[in-house]
Amino acid sequence: MKLRSDLVLRTIGSDHLIVDPSQDMIDLSTVYTLNSTAAWLWEELKGKEFDHTTIVELLRDNYEVDAAQAQSDAEVLLADFERQGLLEK
Template structure:
């Protein structure tokens, strides 16, 4: 799977927002906020093919988290990305 290539991650202050730059006007119903860990993962995954294992490895390599917690977090993150339509079909 891949992240949608038409979406852009913007950081404003301490907020990380995913926006669709093709919108003529800002529609707040299609702006998504990410915490700093999810924003970091977005940057690592942008433009690449990945799966849940990729996310688990990134989390374990860069954060003090055990594999079980990383698997749980990766599953939730991918579910949220899919539900919000942030992945390419």
């Protein structure tokens, strides 16, 4: 899977927002807010093919998190990305 290439991560202050830059005026109903870890993962994954295991490895390599927690966090993140339409089909 891949992240949608038409979306851009913008950081405003401490907020991380996913926006569609092709919109003439930003529709705030289609702006997605990420926490700092999800924003970091977005940057690591953009433009790349990845799967659940990729996210688990990134979390384990860069954060002090055990395998079970990394698995759970990766599942939640992917489910959120899919539900919000942030992944390419």
